Each structure stands twice: as C-alpha cells, then as structure tokens.
Amino acid sequence: MSDDEWRPPTVLLAVDLVILTLRDNRLHVLLIERGVEPYRGMLALPGGFLGHAAEDLPAAARRELMEEAALPGETLHLEQLGVYGTPGRDPRGRVVSVAYLAIAPRLPEPTAGTDASDALWTPVERILTARFEVAFDHCQIIGDGVERARAKLEYTALAAAFCGPTFTIAELQLVYEAVWGVQLDARNFYRKVQGASGFIVPAGPMRKPVNGRPARLFRAGPGRRLHPPITRPVVVAAEAAEA
Amino acid sequence: MSDDEWRPPTVLLAVDLVILTLRDNRLHVLLIERGVEPYRGMLALPGGFLGHAAEDLPAAARRELMEEAALPGETLHLEQLGVYGTPGRDPRGRVVSVAYLAIAPRLPEPTAGTDASDALWTPVERILTARFEVAFDHCQIIGDGVERARAKLEYTALAAAFCGPTFTIAELQLVYEAVWGVQLDARNFYRKVQGASGFIVPAGPMRKPVNGRPARLFRAGPGRRLHPPITRPVVVAAEAAEA
DNA sequence: TAAATAGTGTCTGTAAGACACTATTGA
DNA sequence: TCAATAGTGTCTTACAGACACTATTTA
Numbered sequence: 122m123s124d125d126e127w128r129p130p131t132v133l134l135a136v137d138l139v140i141l142t143l144r145d146n147r148l149h150v151l152l153i154e155r156g157v158e159p160y161r162g163m164l165a166l167p168g169g170f171l172g173h174a175a176e177d178l179p180a181a182a183r184r185e186l187m188e189e190a191a192l193p194g195e196t197l198h199l200e201q202l203g204v205y206g207t208p209g210r211d212p213r214g215r216v217v218s219v220a221y222l223a224i225a226p227r228l229p230e231p232t233a234g235t236d237a238s239d240a241l242w243t244p245v246e247r248i249l250t251a252r253f254e255v256a257f258d259h260c261q262i263i264g265d266g267v268e269r270a271r272a273k274l275e276y277t278a279l280a281a282a283f284c285g286p287t288f289t290i291a292e293l294q295l296v297y298e299a300v301w302g303v304q305l306d307a308r309n310f311y312r313k314v315q316g317a318s319g320f321i322v323p324a325g326p327m328r329k330p331v332n333g334r335p336a337r338l339f340r341a342g343p344g345r346r347l348h349p350p351i352t353r354p355v356v357v358a359a360e361a362a363e364a
Numbered sequence: 365m366s367d368d369e370w371r372p373p374t375v376l377l378a379v380d381l382v383i384l385t386l387r388d389n390r391l392h393v394l395l396i397e398r399g400v401e402p403y404r405g406m407l408a409l410p411g412g413f414l415g416h417a418a419e420d421l422p423a424a425a426r427r428e429l430m431e432e433a434a435l436p437g438e439t440l441h442l443e444q445l446g447v448y449g450t451p452g453r454d455p456r457g458r459v460v461s462v463a464y465l466a467i468a469p470r471l472p473e474p475t476a477g478t479d480a481s482d483a484l485w486t487p488v489e490r491i492l493t494a495r496f497e498v499a500f501d502h503c504q505i506i507g508d509g510v511e512r513a514r515a516k517l518e519y520t521a522l523a524a525a526f527c528g529p530t531f532t533i534a535e536l537q538l539v540y541e542a543v544w545g546v547q548l549d550a551r552n553f554y555r556k557v558q559g560a561s562g563f564i565v566p567a568g569p570m571r572k573p574v575n576g577r578p579a580r581l582f583r584a585g586p587g588r589r590l591h592p593p594i595t596r597p598v599v600v601a602a603e604a605a606e607a
Numbered sequence: 608t609a610a611a612t613a614g615t616g617t618c619t620g621t622a623a624g625a626c627a628c629t630a631t632t633g634a
Numbered sequence: 635t636c637a638a639t640a641g642t643g644t645c646t647t648a649c650a651g652a653c654a655c656t657a658t659t660t661a
Contacts, residue, residue, distance in 0.1 A: 132374060134460060290613085532640090549626085550640085555623095556622090574638090575638055576631080
C-alpha cells in the first residue's frame with residue numbers, strides 16, 4: 122500500500138455522543154436540532170468534527186459534550202461505542218465518526234449550544250420505533266448505544282451512574298426497569314443487588330418517603346464488575362434469528 | 365463547529381487486523397515484519413491505509429487480509445474492535461486506525477505480501493507478556509482483541525470458527541482451553557456444549573483416533589448465541605482492582 | 608387502624624463443578 | 635488384557651424466579 126506515487130486518502134473525523142439519562146422513569150437520549158446544513162432543522166446526536174488535527178478523541182467527545190449539550194464533560198462516564206464510516210453516510214464527503222456513549226444522572230434541561238438551535242431529551246423508544254426520524258445514521262448509533270447500556274447493566278455497576286450521589290434500592294430498580302423495558306420483582310432484585318459485593322454501600326440515613334416505610338440510602342460502591350451478574354429476563358423464541 | 369473561516373482537520377485512516385488462530389493448541393496472532401518505515405523491521409499487525417477515499421472500512425479490512433496475509437478475506441468472521449487514534453501513535457502524522465478482529469481456523473503458513481517482508485504466527489502470550497515488542501500501539505490492540513475473543517467464547521458460538529468444517533467435542537474444548545488459558549473438565553464441557561441448543565449439530569461418522577474410542581463429529585450449528593452460556597472459571601481475588 | 612412501601616424467608620427448578628462410572632476402540 | 639479416549643450419571647452447591655410474610659412509616 123505504499124509506493125513513490127500513491128498517497129493515502131484523508132478523511133474528516135467526527136465524534137458523536139449518545140448521552141443517555143432517565144427522565145420520568147423512561148430512558149432518554151439527548152438530541153439537538155441541527156442549526157446548519159446538512160440535515161438542517163432535523164434531530165441529530167450532539168457531536169462534531171475534531172477541533173484540530175492533534176485533538177485526542179475522548180477530549181473531542183468531552184468538548185462536544187460541553188459545547189453542544191452544556192453537560193459537565195469531565196465527570197461523566199464515557200465509553201467508545203464504535204466507528205461509523207460507511208461511504209455516503211454524510212453528504213459533505215468522507216466523514217468517519219467515532220461514537221461515544223455517556224451515562225448521565227438526571228440533569229437540568231440542556232441548553233442549546235453553538236451549532237444546535239435546540240437541545241432536548243427524547244425517549245429512546247420513539248427513535249428506535251422510527252417515530253422520530255434522525256439525521257445521518259444516528260438511529261443505528263443510538264440503537265447500538267442503548268444495547269450497549271442494556272448489556273452493561275447486567276455485569277457492571279453502570280446503573281448507579283444513572284442515579285444521583287445517593288439512591289435507594291427501589292430507585293436503582295427503576296433504572297434497570299427503564300433501560301431494559303421490563304418489570305422486575307422488587308424482592309428478588311433487593312437480594313441480588315445486596316449480594317453483588319461492592320456494587321452499593323450504605324450511605325447515611327433514610328430517605329423521607331411520600332408514604333410508606335423509609336428506605337435505606339446507598340452510594341455506588343468500589344466494584345465495577347457485578348458478581349454474580351444481574352441478568353435480564355430471558356426473552357423466549359427467536360434464538361436463531363440473528364446473523 | 366462550522367463557520368466561514370474554519371475548516372475541520374483531516375486525518376489519515378487506517379485499518380489494523382487482529383487475526384487469531386490456534387496452532388499447536390496455543391492462541392496465535394498474525395504479525396508481519398514491517399518492510400517500510402516507520403518501525404521498519406519490527407513486528408506489527410497487518411493493516412494499512414484506506415485504499416481510496418470511498419472505500420468501506422470492512423472492505424479495506426478484507427483487502428488487507430488478502431494483501432498482507434494472503435488469507436481469504438471473504439470467508440472469515442470479521443468484527444470491529446475499536447478505534448485507536450491517540451495523537452502521536454504514528455510518527456507519520458495523525459493516523460486513526462480502526463481495528464478489526466478476525467478468527468481463523470488452522471491455516472497454511474501465510475506468505476509475505478507487499479509491505480511485509482515476512483508474516484508469521486506468534487503466540488499471543490509472548491506479546492502480552494511484553495517478551496516481543498510490536499510496533500505502534502499494537503500491543504494494546506492485540507490485548508483488546510484477545511479479551512474480546514475470550515469474552516465472546518462465553519456467550520456466542522464463536523469457538524467453532526477456530527475449527528475446521530467438522531470437529532469433535534474434544535477439539536472444541538481445546539479451543540476454549542487455549543483461548544482462555546485454563547483447563548476444563550471434559551465431562552462437564554461435554555454436557556454444556558450438548559445442552560447449548562444450536563451450537564453444534566452432528567456431522568457424519570466418527571473420526572479415526574490415534575488411539576482410544578472414536579469421537580463423534582460435529583459441525584457448527586445455526587445458533588450464534590449460547591443458551592446457557594459456557595462461562596469462564598471465575599478468577600478469585602482482585603475484584604475491586606479494576607478502574 | 609389501613610395504606611403503602613421496605614425488607615426477609617422459603618421453596619422450586621436449573622445450572623455449574625466435582626468426580627465415579629461405563630463404553631468403545633487399538634494394540 | 636490394558637491403555638487411552640469418549641461419553642453418562644449423580645451428587646452438592648449456588649443462583650434465578652415466584653411469592654408468602656414481616657417491618658416501619660404516615661394518615
């Protein structure tokens with residue numbers, strides 16, 4: 122792939138952010154309304170091109186997080202999701218995008234940034250059921266991000282990242298139910314969470330409830346990996362229906 | 365991220381391939397000896413720049429598979445591993461590399477290709493224990509690829525991709541033992557593999573053994589996902605020792 | 608006290624790991 | 635017959651899911 126004549130082609134590199142949070146007990150993703158062409162006026166993931174040729178990829182992701190979503194880029198869990206580089210995915214030319222997944226606790230409404238005429242939290246199932254159309258291949262990226270988050274809830278302590286600094290076990294259960302889209306048995310969930318060493322540790326006194334017995338408060342524990350895992354209820358059928 | 369003056373920077377895009385196979389009951393990765401600068405003479409993963417600006421990423425990966433490793437790019441399992449784009453990882457400039465993971469059954473010796481003065485299978489533990497130095501950040505990439513393969517053995521039917529068209533259960537067990545680097549109980553393994561519906565299906569007659577009772581032959585079944593999974597033996601201790 | 612939510616105990620089925628045992632080949 | 639490898643049965647422990655039950659609060 123090298124000789125005296127041939128020069129390797131260059132591409133434009135972008136980062137896109139799938140920022141997930143819980144609002145109203147439903148999983149939401151942050152979308153912006155695009156203020157510039159292409160797809161002007163359409164909803165899209167926050168993101169953008171590398172700021173300069175020497176910018177690190179995670180740094181670019183955190184910069185966009187702040188610029189376009191006004192979210193604290195330094196503190197959020199950020200994870201590489203994958204590369205999306207199909208030719209033709211962006212009408213501006215060969216744009217290869219690195220997608221990052223971020224998990225945020227409930228936050229104040231985001232404000233519109235530089236290139237976004239508006240920023241808003243959108244329930245993911247509206248996008249994944251194609252009720253909302255989003256720009257580029259962002260529907261695919263969102264789907265991949267949601268699936269990654271769902272899978273990570275099983276074997277990592279990620280769920281606590283959706284909560285505030287302290288939370289009750291019932292709140293943690295709501296995270297699992299919202300992300301997985303299932304109902305869980307509170308009593309079995311209670312035992313599982315307590316049995317996973319290092320997942321949660323007691324924190325301070327009770328929380329004052331609207332009604333009923335007050336619940337113990339917990340903080341995220343030191344463990345990142347869940348042993349034993351908290352597994353999703355098995356979906357029957359359609360086992361061989363995957364490529 | 366756009367105004368009338370500023371132009372987004374361009375980068376060079378490369379693909380790198382982590383090609384794993386089993387030789388002599390040990391996990392090997394294909395390395396080439398670099399024939400050009402930088403890192404000339406050093407071992408590195410096969411890979412290279414995009415051939416032209418409109419080339420698809422998986423297509424580029426398969427092309428490099430054929431060009432540098434003389435392996436049949438069309439037939440191999442290929443999976444995106446991640447993006448490696450730290451500034452400074454390549455002295456030629458800002459090079460962002462998309463790594464792909466390929467799993468190959470035992471194959472004839474690869475032949476050197478265009479930019480590779482030599483191509484050879486190297487036991488992964490020699491690289492991961494830093495006994496062999498490899499170019500760029502390829503040690504990291506190999507580590508990520510091996511970990512991905514290890515994890516996928518647990519819950520997918522990937523292991524069959526290491527074998528030929530037909531295989532015995534004992535051969536399949538050798539795959540697991542080599543990739544995971546553990547010893548498994550043959551009798552429990554037998555039951556687990558048989559119990560995972562769709563993993564393997566009977567194929568033809570017995571295989572003539574060197575000695576001992578002949579074993580049944582199997583082919584890869586239609587299932588891609590293992591239910592229940594075949595889990596790695598748990599490694600005790602060092603639970604909270606992860607970031 | 609009732610209503611509501613928090614938290615515990617217990618049972619059943621399934622699966623993992625340990626390992627004794629039987630089966631089928633060649634020498 | 636023995637050595638070697640293939641394959642089965644069975645026991646123990648652990649965990650998932652179902653669900654009856656107790657505990658602690660406010661109204």
